[in-house]
Amino acid sequence: MDLDAKIPEGPIADKWTRHIDEIRLVGPRNRPHYRVIIVGSGLAGASAASSMAAMGYKVDCFCFQDSPRRAHSIAAQGGINAAKNYRNDGDSVHRLFYDTQKGGDYRSREANVWRLAQLSTAIIDQAAAQGVPFAREYGGMLANRSFGGVLVERTFYCRGETGQQLLLGANSALAKEIAAGHVNMHTRTELLDVVVVDGRARGIVVRDLVTGAISSHAADAVVLASGGYTNVFNLSTNARGCNVTATWRAHKRGAGFANPCYVQIHPTAIPAAGEHQSKLTLMSESLRNDGRIWVPKKANDERKPSEIPEEERYYYLEERYPRFGNLVPRDVASRNAKDVCDKGMGVGPTGQGVYLDFRDAISEKGADVIETRYGNLFDMYERIASDNPRKTPMRIYPAPHYAMGGLWVDYNLMTTMPGLFAIGEANFSDHGANRLGASSMMQCLADGYFVIPITIGDYLSRHPAGEIASDHSAFRDAEREVHEKTERLLSIPGNRPVEAFHRELGKLMIDECGISRNAEGLKDALKKIPELRERFWREVRVPGSGEQFNQSLEHAGRLADFLEFAELMCHDALDRDESCGCHFREEHETEDGETLRNDEDFAFVSVWEHQGVGQQPIRHKEPLEFEALPLAQRNYKT
């Protein structure tokens, strides 16, 4: 597997501009001859599709939702970082680079991270020009807030729905291109295979979710913007439909999968209430700016929070991390919550919860100020948990939230399979072992608006347009395989619903490959996953037919892929015999219970090559080099 990241030469600050200077481009008159497929219509997909279409490429964009506007980027609440330094508090591209690199625990590629920081400011300009109503101050200037784990205020936001507003911006640009006929939008259409001819990606096979029709689409390049795989845990903050199918099928066809074990666990979600819960709802991390996190000092304390006196409250983050307090990075906050709950101090009916208390913030800053900042989040909490956080503390617990791992890509965002690109959460590149808060949208939009529209030209310009059409035999073969798989799923004579298997997989994964992991548990999981997969293929019942709108069939297909992917994730978690970022191996912790990195042996990206379902995959390495920022042990204590 060729893992040349094609990082441009020169000092880190000049790499991107130099790359643009030197890269091969496709001229405006040639662009309409090239057809590009984009899978996914979230921030990355919509921004890429609209940007490339506006440049003149013919774009086909696919999403499984009924409208491109519903992609799960819409649910991002908190905000988006940009090194604008509007607050004059010492922010700079370098500092954002530093924070991202440090947040990722030195497991990301420096050149990509720098480019991300560099492009961050342009994203804000672009979004504002599209009419995204960012929060403004009284003088009409853009407002900022601070966000977990950094020392500057650089986060731009639209109340608690920054994701929706940014996505509506990107989608309005997409809508314009669709109207102009430059983008062919396929809604309620799901990718089921990537078609490869002579080692290059040439198109995809999709299923129309309404009619069940399976069809082929050929293109000169395929861009996956299909999001992350966090639903492998079943209960996560992701939308129900989020899935690994696109990236997994691409992986099975030859694209290397990087760092699958890196999954961010978000510290502030509403705890699960029961077995049939379908979703964990995130409460914006911004709540940690004013809320104080605590648990009762006494284990199994059943008193109401209001009855627990101050001296019997354990403000564990403030005590353990005096400098950052409640604003420690996400993984630290999550692990500490699990730690206190494992010690029996957890609250709520399941004992899997900690308090996030606004009592002090309300008395210090006034109810009005807190209401303006978090009113809608409080309402949201009240609606779900039927408790009023203005009066009684919220209960929160970590929830799987974001996948840092994904398809391996080079500096041009191309995977190991020529012609196949991955952008946004679907790739691995910028967040290392953990993602800094308010950086996901930044990466999606940087990739979509500013990187891929240019870098894709480097690939396209090397190949003539329209080499292969969708009547090529490779498409027929892929279609047949898809048909066969669908038929197989529909003909299993079982009687258990798909959801039951998803719950089982989720439980297994959160226990063995979740907030903390160990070799024994992972080995156990690697035994259990194939068993579960086998039972799934024997006992599941997928009602209905393949020629209709069939949600059970959709879910079954996605779960079938998760059941294969879960194994890879555990392989990676087992293989990475160190702790870093969100990947916490219990064997490797500092005396204070912190992640203990092993830079000597693990300063690399793990890139996995598929060897067949159930077979041990091969791990390749992309060594990480640290030129701009020397390696340092992360320390949020002092």
Add this chain to the structure above:
Amino acid sequence: MKFTLEIWRQENGEDAGSFSSHEVDDVSPDTSFLEMLDILNEKLTESGGEPIAFDSDCREGICGMCSLVINGEAHGPKRATTTCQLYMRHFPDGASITVEPWRSGAFPVVRDLAVDRSAFDRIMRAGGYVTVHSGPKPDPNDVPVNPEISEKALDASTCIGCGACVAACPNGAAMLYTAAKVSHLSLLPQGQPERQERVQKMVAQMEEEGFGSCRNYGECEAQCPKSISIDFIGHMNRELLRATVIEPTDLRGEMKTQ
């Protein structure tokens, strides 16, 4: 808790469809409405039946995918709430609940409770954008925006495009949706250059899709999960009047002396 559900079943767009009755038992009050349907679907699957098709995705009230008319109300009896954030504790134990899809000529049924809302996307495509390409842009602070106006634009663009306004309106009008989209951009400086054209095109598309007209019932606002104000409908009416009747259309025409 125990419920009797009267659910609309319809094989596909051509099928006539009818109500069918289902019982669910042992539902915890903390179960969401959609989770209750999940439980019912699992039971149907186990017992050899066909699960009920309904749309949902984020299940946190922002994607706008869920879409049920519950006991005659879009998104059910709780105000300012999407179906996915409706909990069974909002219903009395033993209640009989009628569940129907959005009913609108412009939203054909796909299957059971799922409908096709692509009409909304076509309204957006008619003009719900600012024409800008990706690339260097002026700094947003070069164009200060009164925060009250910016917030008002956000009040409008907070619309999640679920279609509850259409479902709730006795006339099946999409005025609130279209108005929210029109108002968002017409309030902001970035939306000014295309302002007149935008409202005319979007309203024309709205009509072409077959949505009804506004009779100022206010049902849309009341059943909107984001409580978007009918103020925006007035705003759009004003915008259309100005664009069609008041503002000059021939900006660069010739003039002669008398």
Add this chain to the structure above:
Amino acid sequence: MSRIAKYYGSIIGKKAVVAVTGLMLLGFLILHSIGNLKGFLPPNSAGEPDIDVYAHFLTVMGEPLLPDMVALWAIRIILIIALILHVVTVSKLAAHNRRARPVAYRNHKHVAATLPARWMFVTGGIILTFLVIHLLQFTTGTLDPTPIVYGCVYSNLYYAFQQWWILLFYVGALSMVGLHVFHGAWSAFQTLGVDNPDRNRKLRGFALGTAAFLVLGFLSLPTLMYLDVMKHPNAYGESCVLSDGRSE
């Protein structure tokens, strides 16, 4: 003109026409009810009831510039056109709206819509029927269960509203007018984009006030005539004393 036609081509433009014509008709109703209140004023020096004098004035309005009846007919024609536009446009919109909701809900719950808002069509239909009867009775005199004499407005009203069933009919019809105006007078401003959160209270107050004023203004004279609080027409001099004996 083509711009107006284009505007009328859209459903929002049609609504605006309904609003403007509605406001014109409302303006007429307000003037009409104020005119009726003249029934309470004392007679002139010739002993003629003030309302009869006013009725005569309407016929000669615009003199000497315009011949008799011209101004009156001009206003009548404008009102007739407004009414036709109002009714025709509403019917067009109603047909459009029926297509927009081809399948009804099993039981559609109304969360915000007030009864007057939902009954606009019913109240409008009743008002239209009432209007025809009212014109046949007091303008053309075609329907005359009680004596009708041209120019004798006060006595025409007085004799008519001695009958309890005529009074009841007018009470019923004017309640419909009240309900129609209660929603319509606010709705028109919303349709025209005049309403906003700043003015909303005032505009809704205006609609409620106008509706109440119309109902009370129109019904006060007939009711007081029925209750014999008002003077008998014979008390007003000779001109309108009826000779055929039906007056008693």
